[in-house]
Amino acid sequence: MxxxxxxxxxxxxxxxxxxxxxxxxxxxxxxxxxxxxxxxxxxxxxxxxxxxxxxxxxxxxxxxxxxxxxxxxxxxxxxxALADKWDTESVLKRYHTLHKGTLLTQKFINGDTLTQGELITLDDTVEIYRKRLYNxxxxxxxxxxxxxxxxxxxxxxxxxxxxxxxxxxxxxxxxxxxxxxxxxxxxxxxxxxxxxxxxxxxxxx
The missing domain is CATH 3.30.70.1290 (Transposase IS200-like)
Known part of the structure; x- marks a missing residue:
């Protein structure tokens, strides 16, 4: 199998x-x-x-x-180990060169202010993207x-x-x-x- x-x-x-x-x-x-x-x-x-x-x-x-x-x-x-060293901005900029991302990730890259709840969701999304970038x-x-x-x-x-x-x-x-x-x-x-x-x-x- x-x-x-x-x-x-x-x-x-x-x-x-x-x-x-x-x-x-x-x-x-x-x-x-x-x-x-x-x-x-x-x-x-x-x-x-x-x-x-x-x-x-x-x-x-x-x-x-x-x-x-x-x-x-x-x-x-x-x-x-290299991917683990990237900060939030580095992860998102790399990921966005290949994929659109989400409204929250786009807002962060554009410099818009995020609420505390949005920041928590953003952190979770960044970790998903980080794993994809060494997958x-x-x-x-x-x-x-x-x-x-x-x-x-x-x-x-x-x-x-x-x-x-x-x-x-x-x-x-x-x-x-x-x-x-x-x-x-x-x-x-x-x-x-x-x-x-x-x-x-x-x-x-």
């Missing part, structure tokens, strides 16, 4: 995770369709730019990533939903672009992290995509 996402991700055991997302409906993440000759190479830039942007918002480092013709590999390291599921959601919307708009279609949710594998020790990073670096190149983007950055053993 498949494990729930919650049981697959335990920061007590390790901050390192290997995440894989795969396309459906014979979609092209990048590469060239040999039947039509249409090139999707520019979509590599979408993924790379989005990944690097999200790493500036979340308390999650990118150790390595590879963008293939129909899937992505990302090795992530969660820095919960791998939210990181991958903000990556994959963005790419799916861009691709569907370009393809003039609706529906799923990714094959369900991403798959996650915990990397429990330094040797597992290094082996996974090497795997991502040497990931087999598909017949369609002969020039994958592969990066290895920010490894903290």
């Amino acid at each position: 498949p494990q729930s996402r919650k049981s697959q991700i335990s920061l007590i055991d390790t901050p390192y995770y290997h995440c894989v997302s795969r396309c459906v409906r014979q979609s092209f993440l990048c590469g060239t369709n040999t039947l039509t000759g249409q090139s999707f190479e520019h979509r590599r830039g979408w993924v790379e730019e989005r990944l690097l942007f999200l790493s500036t918002v979340f308390a999650i480092d990118i150790c390595a990533y590879a963008v293939m013709s129909n899937h992505t590999h990302v090795v992530l390291c969660v820095d919960k 791998i599921s939210w990181f991958m959601r903000d990556l994959n939903e963005y790419i799916a919307r861009q691709a569907n708009k370009e393809d003039d279609c609706t529906g799923r672009f990714w094959e369900g949710r991403f798959k996650s594998q915990a990397l429990l020790d330094e040797s597992a992290v290094l082996a996974c990073m090497a795997y991502v670096d040497l990931n087999p190149i598909s017949k369609i995509n002969k020039t994958p983007i592969i990066k290895m950055v920010n490894f903290h053993p």
